[in-house]
Amino acid sequence: xxxxxxxxxxxxxxxxxxxxxxxxxxxxxxxxxxxxxxxxxxxxxxxxxxxxxxxxxxxxxxxxxxxxxxxxxxxxxxxxxxxxxxxxxxxxxxxxxxxxxxxxxxxxxxxxxxxxxxxxxxxxxxxxxxxxxxxxxxxxxxxxxxxxxxxxxxxxxxxxxxxxxxxxxxxxxxxxxxxxxxxxxxxxxxxxxxxx
Numbered sequence: 322x323x324x325x326x327x328x329x330x331x332x333x334x335x336x337x338x339x340x341x342x343x344x345x346x347x348x349x350x351x352x353x354x355x356x357x358x359x360x361x362x363x364x365x366x367x368x369x370x371x372x373x374x375x376x377x378x379x380x381x382x383x384x385x386x387x388x389x390x391x392x393x394x395x396x397x398x399x400x401x402x403x404x405x406x407x408x409x410x411x412x413x414x415x416x417x418x419x420x421x422x423x424x425x426x427x428x429x430x431x432x433x434x435x436x437x438x439x440x441x442x443x444x445x446x447x448x449x450x451x452x453x454x455x456x457x458x459x460x461x462x463x464x465x466x467x468x469x470x471x472x473x474x475x476x477x478x479x480x481x482x483x484x485x486x487x488x489x490x491x492x493x494x495x496x497x498x499x500x501x502x503x504x505x506x507x508x509x510x511x512x513x514x515x516x517x
Contacts, residue, residue, distance in 0.1 A: 394410075397486070417467060432455050441481070
């Protein structure tokens with residue numbers, strides 16, 4: 322019995338091209354992992370440098386999440402059991418921040434983003450906010466006017482209790498990937514992503 326030539330040996334140019342694609346994919350994965358590790362280390366440095374001060378930590382978390390997720394702007398809000406308090410902002414003008422700084426008591430309309438977070442969803446990845454069918458408050462309308470199109474809401478939870486959320490926005494319709502969401506705090510725990 323004679324051995325048949327391996328198909329990869331029959332076309333070495335094709336094999337080289339395949340190996341170059343695989344190398345490029347692995348290099349991109351490595352670079353992404355290094356970026357995530359660097360962002361985590363930077364946030365930990367901020368935590369160590371500001372014991373007891375949460376504002377710098379929130380700012381650092383949001384800045385890193387927005388950058389890694391390739392977002393245009395973002396908001397980090399805490400939840401006190403009754404209202405959301407937007408405490409960190411990335412990529413917004415001072416006037417826009419001023420419009421969003423008031424605490425928000427969510428309207429518990431079934432299907433609204435706040436209702437979904439309060440009911441336990443960990444990640445809400447909205448492909449196009451303009452096309453999404455849910456009630457919007459004045460803050461959401463202001464962000465739409467700012468150019469928000471795609472967004473990802475990632476709940477911040479401890480022992481299933483909602484502590485707040487990070488919301489990252491893009492100005493174009495381009496849903497966030499599972500890998501990007503996994504880079505946000507609590508994102509990896511909530512990868513049962515529901516796209517709207």
